[in-house]
Amino acid sequence: MASPVAHSIIGLAFGAAALIPRSEGARAFLRNARRAWKTLLACAFIACAPDIDYIPGLFHGNFNLFHQQQSHSLAWVALLALAAWLAARARDPAAGPRAMAFLLALALSHLVIDLLTNDLSVPRGIMIAWPFSDRYLFLPFHVFPNMAKQDWSEMLSRRNFAVAVFEAAATLPFLAAAIAWNIRPGAGRAPPGRA
Ligand SMILES: [Zn+2]
Numbered sequence: 001m002a003s004p005v006a007h008s009i010i011g012l013a014f015g016a017a018a019l020i021p022r023s024e025g026a027r028a029f030l031r032n033a034r035r036a037w038k039t040l041l042a043c044a045f046i047a048c049a050p051d052i053d054y055i056p057g058l059f060h061g062n063f064n065l066f067h068q069q070q071s072h073s074l075a076w077v078a079l080l081a082l083a084a085w086l087a088a089r090a091r092d093p094a095a096g097p098r099a100m101a102f103l104l105a106l107a108l109s110h111l112v113i114d115l116l117t118n119d120l121s122v123p124r125g126i127m128i129a130w131p132f133s134d135r136y137l138f139l140p141f142h143v144f145p146n147m148a149k150q151d152w153s154e155m156l157s158r159r160n161f162a163v164a165v166f167e168a169a170a171t172l173p174f175l176a177a178a179i180a181w182n183i184r185p186g187a188g189r190a191p192p193g194r195a
Helices: 004-018 026-035 037-058 074-091 097-115 158-182
Strands: none
Touching (some): 004 037, 004 097, 037 074
């Protein structure tokens, strides 16, 4: 499945497009992005969060042992978005349905990217319909090549570095488009979540 490179860049694109106040120019965007760095970091974290299932594998010498299972399901992603929404509401009670929809789309981006990534380790794909089904969904076409991630030696291999560079090249245009979307003439837009 894809690495944190692809997931976090897409997470940042979500944040740049929707959570940073509209900027009049590149300099204003950088200023606004700097002010919102915690929010952007949270977006990158949420976009990567389903890969938390690598952690138990660390203690078994096989990173893939529990990977692409429950935390890669629609149900888990919905719970993740709900938890993030409750945290956002604790900070800003005006966070409403639009904020929830944004967080859901952000978390879902992880599953979409993983489904568009090749997978050579069996069982291939993700357990998308858990807890209703333990079957894995694996698409017949892919955009991203697989990463070898069974242990540290595979993780830090030259091939994985090349895959990470490819992921960055494939996803950075989305971040650039999100920034271009943000930088438009027009006075400060209220961030979503205030609906
Ligand atoms: Zn994943």
